Amino acid sequence: MTFTHDVPGGAAWSVPVRRHRALRLECLDPGANVSMLIFAAEQPLERLNVPDTLKAQMSARITPPMVLMSDMGRALCSVTGSSLDWHDAITGHSLDTHVPGSTSYAEHRNDWRRSARAGLLDELWKHGLGERDLHATVNLFSKVVPAGDQRGTLSYVPGHAAAGDWAELRAEMDILVVLSTSPHPMDPLWSPAAIRASLRPVPPPGPRDPSRTFRAESARSLDQAERTA
């Protein structure tokens, strides 16, 4: 069983993803960004921890076949594939102050542009979560590069994602994905872009799965998820 759902630019969405189902996100327009939070469905106090994910896999970016880890050391999902080798996770999501000009429902009807913060909060509140549950997001389809200098200067790379670029996540436990399609906060263009989400069942990761063989740390986080599943 597969289902597909399109999310317009500047909107927010939340979707439960059962264990061993893949959530594929595809850019329908150039310059897309997806600011994403992930929670363990059975206990949302357990959630995506970006610092744990990055330091365990010694990476400053999200790229296949990395595992996205919870604060409890368990694999929430694996990045099983992507047309892009860099997804940002260190520069946060947009707030209302990043939205240029004034927009409103009264003037723009359903083209009213919302910040990622506004959209993420709208979705979090539906699940009994809220501002205290805002942690670092993964910003799929966006790239922010460190200069390697003494300050760790960061530069946003414009035009990183084109229409058709995609990323696929395999849930390693039942998860809740909360996302916004507002532009990246460092994107000077602010041109909200739509994405297509699709869900389908996939096989569980075997002993030679690329996410398991990537690093010992990735394997241990998958193991922690499997032994408590």
Add this chain to the structure above:
Amino acid sequence: MMILDIEVAAGDGWIGEIPAGGRFRIVDLHGNQAVDTLFFDAHDHANRYSAADTIREQGAAYLTTGSTLVSVRLDPLATIIDDTCGRHDTLGGACAQESNVVRYGEHVRHQHACRATFLSQAHRWGRGLDKRDLGHNINFFMNVPLTPDGGLTFEDGVSAPGKHVELRAERDLLILISNCPQLNNPCNGYDPTAIRLIGYAS
């Protein structure tokens, strides 16, 4: 006026308030000691330090003199006004028993870790502060370099005995500290040691 002057032993924690306009100094007494730190608006704990927002707003990953530490609502919480170390990490997060297992294996599960200290200090403080309030922290005196090809590593500390960092409180602050007990990587020079905390009212 000095309102705080205490030594925090290796692996211990501290929680307390510094008023707006006051100053807060952390001294790395013996060198290469990671000090895992969280800041909150003392009157609204949900308005807490945000590593990602701070990094983006200053356009750089490391913290040093001049860095403004902002909250999830982009309110300035504190400004680093003096820093004899040179740079501090805010991407590496805090160690936990569970993340230690992922990084080093099941045999380290019952070693001491910062997030246990954060939780015990938070619950000691009360007022509803709990795990949901633990955002991504600052690691004062810790060195986590990023490379242009997207690498991230924990390296030897850039700190040394007696180095310090001092912050000015931009509003009434609640500060939560774990003096890191990690033994499995160079963040504490494999030998966690005591720190000194000094606070001044304006």
